[in-house]
Amino acid sequence: MKFCAVKQYFDDENNNNITSGASTTMIPLPNVESHPLAILITYCKKHLKIKANNADNKKETEKEMEQYEQELLKKVMPQELTELILAANYLNFKEALDFFCRAVASAIQNKSIEFVRKFFGLESDFELGEEEKLREEFAWSFEGVDED
Amino acid sequence: MAESKRQTLSPGKDGVVDRISNLPESLLCHILSFLPTKDSIATSILSTRWKLLWTLVPKLDLDSDTINTSELSAAAAADDDDDDEDDEREIMFAHIVSSVLAQQECGELQTFRLQWKFGWDGSHLDAWLRTAAARKVKELDLDIFMHDCDVENLKLPPSFFSCRTLVVLKLSGDIDIDIDIDTPSLSFNFPSLKILHLLEISLPSNINSQEHSFLRLFSGCPVLEDLSFTTDLFEGEYKLCVPTLKRLSFSENVYNESAYELEINAPALEYFNFEGDLRDIKFHEKLDNLVQANVESYVYEDEHKEFYREWVFRLFTALSNVKFLSFSPYGTEWHNVGNIYPSSFQNLVQLDFNVTDCNWPMLQDLLQNAPNLETLVVTKEYTYDKSNLCWKEPQYDRDYLSSHLTSFYYGGFEGLKDEEEFVKYILKEARVLKTATIQVYREKSKENVLEKLSMFPRRSTTCLLRVE
Numbered sequence: 230m231k232f233c234a235v236k237q238y239f240d241d242e243n244n245n246n247i248t249s250g251a252s253t254t255m256i257p258l259p260n261v262e263s264h265p266l267a268i269l270i271t272y273c274k275k276h277l278k279i280k281a282n283n284a285d286n287k288k289e290t291e292k293e294m295e296q297y298e299q300e301l302l303k304k305v306m307p308q309e310l311t312e313l314i315l316a317a318n319y320l321n322f323k324e325a326l327d328f329f330c331r332a333v334a335s336a337i338q339n340k341s342i343e344f345v346r347k348f349f350g351l352e353s354d355f356e357l358g359e360e361e362k363l364r365e366e367f368a369w370s371f372e373g374v375d376e377d
Numbered sequence: 378m379a380e381s382k383r384q385t386l387s388p389g390k391d392g393v394v395d396r397i398s399n400l401p402e403s404l405l406c407h408i409l410s411f412l413p414t415k416d417s418i419a420t421s422i423l424s425t426r427w428k429l430l431w432t433l434v435p436k437l438d439l440d441s442d443t444i445n446t447s448e449l450s451a452a453a454a455a456d457d458d459d460d461d462e463d464d465e466r467e468i469m470f471a472h473i474v475s476s477v478l479a480q481q482e483c484g485e486l487q488t489f490r491l492q493w494k495f496g497w498d499g500s501h502l503d504a505w506l507r508t509a510a511a512r513k514v515k516e517l518d519l520d521i522f523m524h525d526c527d528v529e530n531l532k533l534p535p536s537f538f539s540c541r542t543l544v545v546l547k548l549s550g551d552i553d554i555d556i557d558i559d560t561p562s563l564s565f566n567f568p569s570l571k572i573l574h575l576l577e578i579s580l581p582s583n584i585n586s587q588e589h590s591f592l593r594l595f596s597g598c599p600v601l602e603d604l605s606f607t608t609d610l611f612e613g614e615y616k617l618c619v620p621t622l623k624r625l626s627f628s629e630n631v632y633n634e635s636a637y638e639l640e641i642n643a644p645a646l647e648y649f650n651f652e653g654d655l656r657d658i659k660f661h662e663k664l665d666n667l668v669q670a671n672v673e674s675y676v677y678e679d680e681h682k683e684f685y686r687e688w689v690f691r692l693f694t695a696l697s698n699v700k701f702l703s704f705s706p707y708g709t710e711w712h713n714v715g716n717i718y719p720s721s722f723q724n725l726v727q728l729d730f731n732v733t734d735c736n737w738p739m740l741q742d743l744l745q746n747a748p749n750l751e752t753l754v755v756t757k758e759y760t761y762d763k764s765n766l767c768w769k770e771p772q773y774d775r776d777y778l779s780s781h782l783t784s785f786y787y788g789g790f791e792g793l794k795d796e797e798e799f800v801k802y803i804l805k806e807a808r809v810l811k812t813a814t815i816q817v818y819r820e821k822s823k824e825n826v827l828e829k830l831s832m833f834p835r836r837s838t839t840c841l842l843r844v845e
Binding site: 311351 | 404411413422424428443700
């Protein structure tokens with residue numbers, strides 16, 4: 230089961246001898262919003278479906294999964310990424326967590342600091358001169374970035 | 378829903394909404410771990426919270442090509458001396474690697490990846506790897522090139538051999554892996570190593586030490602599962618004995634007439650990839666667990682002509698259990714090799730075949746030896762010599778295509794007579810065919826092709842014919 234947190238819940242339930250006969254069990258997930266959860270469920274189902282369709286053919290599985298992930302990224306807004314990361318982390322869903330973190334990393338890779346600040350919605354809260362010092366110390370890391 | 382529980386992100390000045398700060402430190406570091414170190418360090422000036430986050434990422438990933446400063450370039454331009462700029466850049470890069478390692482706060486190091494073009498001083502590597510070993514590095518990836526071709530390859534420093542915690546090792550470029558067999562402390566001993574990639578590494582050139590080095594390499598890796606090596610020069614006899622190996626990929630880059638003999642003892646192999654000039658490749662036994670094989674091989678009219686048939690026959694004997702086969706027989710001699718399939722491919726479910734004007738008979742024979750084939754993908758590059766192309770309908774057709782083939786793809790269709798015959802044959806025989814896709818070579822008209830092909834009788838009632 231991919232959602233390790235949910236699996237844990239089932240394991241705990243069995244240990245406590247609560248009736249687990251019902252096919253629709255209500256599992257409380259207080260820390261997950263419904264929208265990111267829906268996306269994660271779709272991602273998980275798609276992943277399992279692609280795997281099943283391609284049996285042992287790892288190459289095909291990877292190719293199809295990549296295509297699906299590219300399509301998915303086009304539909305997800307940057308602000309949703311944080312929600313998705315939090316949700317995937319809470320549910321202990323490693324593949325999705327890595328995927329969305331990698332997506333954020335790709336979005337800011339080789340970009341100027343101004344771009345990244347805007348993307349994250351961050352403001353500089355450094356003391357006067359502190360930022361200048363850092364810029365000087367790591368001058369090499371700020372060079373060669375893409376045009377905004 | 379949970380509105381009240383969520384932190385209210387009030388917009389700062391200019392209506393900017395903070396989207397990232399409600400992620401805990403561990404997740405921010407997780408995001409940074411997917412970035413090269415250069416980008417990771419650049420985030421230190423985003424805000425005070427980000428100032429030291431990069432030091433918590435257990436990874437070093439630096440590329441000397443991306444390290445540049447306008448100061449350096451300006452100084453070089455003034456001097457008009459390229460050598461000076463290279464030297465300056467080399468010193469600066471070495472300094473950066475050392476200081477990054479020193480400033481990292483995380484105890485363990487997951488990944489140490491270095492892309493390094495250097496000219497004269499490779500001694501820093503010893504110190505860096507000593508630090509990496511002390512921090513229990515799991516993945517080591519060295520991509521090293523020398524400016525000066527006349528200089529000797531970089532020898533792996535003693536500290537390299539003390540990285541005993543390695544799980545992944547990738548070495549490529551001007552690195553010498555000739556191991557000094559007389560010094561036990563400098564032996565290849567990686568008890569956790571699962572993945573080993575040696576790319577464009579010159580294998581030990583001294584014929585006498587070859588067997589020693591190669592063998593010692595693998596005997597020191599008791600749990601190796603994935604081995605990949607590419608080389609420009611492969612000459613001599615090599616024995617590969619790795620009982621735990623699941624993936625093997627071997628490719629020879631340059632067409633040459635040298636002879637090699639490769640003996641492989643890897644009974645657990647599931648994935649095999651070979652690209653290069655075909656020579657004597659011997660497997661100890663048939664590969665029972667083989668799932669996927671990719672063979673892209675060249676045979677030419679040369680001194681090895683008489684041996685090709687035997688070599689191919691032997692190779693396919695070992696591969697005959699495979700489920701997914703990708704086969705690209707290139708070169709002029711394939712049609713002279715004759716029937717090379719020792720037995721039928723009982724488990725073959727998907728075949729990807731690269732057809733040229735010289736190898737149609739190989740495809741024909743293969744189809745007669747694949748009783749359970751479900752997917753057939755044939756790709757053709759543009760045919761220059763159209764006279765050789767010949768599809769012949771098999772005399773004694775074993776009727777294999779009728780029972781299982783559900784998907785057929787042909788790429789590079791030029792409308793040649795033999796191609797049409799081939800497509801006609803497939804459509805005629807495959808009783809359970811669901812989709813047939815013909816990809817047309819760019820100058821052809823899709824509509825014309827579709828019209829013509831639609832006229833061919835189809836044995837399958839549910840077949841969908843597509844032209845793209």
